[in-house]
Structures are given as structure tokens and as C-alpha cells.
Amino acid sequence: MFVIIFLIIATGGISAYARGRGGNPLVWGGIAVGGYVLAVLVVPAALGVSPDSDERYWFMASGLAWMGAVAFCARFLLGRSRKKSSRMWTCPNCKYLNQHYAVICEACKHPFGEPAPNS
Numbered sequence: 001m002f003v004i005i006f007l008i009i010a011t012g013g014i015s016a017y018a019r020g021r022g023g024n025p026l027v028w029g030g031i032a033v034g035g036y037v038l039a040v041l042v043v044p045a046a047l048g049v050s051p052d053s054d055e056r057y058w059f060m061a062s063g064l065a066w067m068g069a070v071a072f073c074a075r076f077l078l079g080r081s082r083k084k085s086s087r088m089w090t091c092p093n094c095k096y097l098n099q100h101y102a103v104i105c106e107a108c109k110h111p112f113g114e115p116a117p118n119s
Contacts, residue, residue: 007033014071020102021079028078032070039063079103083113092116 014032015025040063049055082103089098093116096107104111 007036010067010071014067014074017071017074017101018078020099020104020106021074022082022104023074023078028070028074032067035066035070036063039066075101082111085112 011029011032015029018028019025040059044056044059049059084103085098085100087100089100089102089112090096091098091105091108091110092114093110094105094108096105098106098112102112110116
């Protein structure tokens with residue numbers, strides 16, 4: 001039960017980072033959960049590791065390391081070449097208050113630092 005709650009919270013955070021940094025949240029969330037499931041369930045089953053052996057903890061640790069690596073990439077590597085703010089910023093297009101890590105508006109996808117389009 002704890003693992004499912006952890007996966008939901010961690011995937012939500014990774015998806016939020018990806019959305020704010022210009023990535024697709026479904027793709028990044030899928031990469032995170034898919035890698036975790038592969039490391040914790042599929043690989044041990046393929047290697048014949050019994051569910052009650054101590055080796056299972058190493059696979060659990062590798063799954064957690066995978067989630068951490070994906071979160072790191074979504075937060076620090078995705079959208080790093082784009083102009084970004086050092087604090088929370090308001091979108092000039094829709095007036096949504098974005099997080100400091102966002103390089104595009106999470107509501108309307110307007111990039112940070114560009115003037116609002118004239119209509």
C-alpha cells in the first residue's frame with residue numbers, strides 16, 4: 001500500500017516538473033513508473049529472485065534510484081536552455097502565477113520572458 005501511495009505522489013511531482021519545464025507530463029510520468037515497475041517487478045521475476053529473499057531490497061533500491069534520476073532530469077535538465085525566472089512569475093498572457101522552476105506557463109503554455117500577444 002505504501003508503495004502505491006509513493007508512486008502516486010512521486011509521479012505527480014515528476015509530471016508537475018515536466019509540465020512546468022516544457023515536457024509532456026504523461027511521457028515523463030510513464031517513464032518514471034515504467035522504469036520503477038521494470039526494476040522492482042519484471043527484472044527480479046525474470047532472474048528468478050524469490051519474493052521473500054533479501055535480494056529483493058536491492059531491486060527496490062534500484063527502483064527508487066530510478067525515480068530519483070527521472071525526477072532530477074525533469075527538474076534540472078528538461079528546458080535548461082530556455083530563459084527562466086528565479087522566483088514565482090505571473091504569465092503576461094493569462095495572469096496565472098507559475099512556480100519558479102517553470103519555463104512555460106502551466107495554464108496557457110506561453111514561454112517565460114516573452115510579451116503577451118496583442119489581440
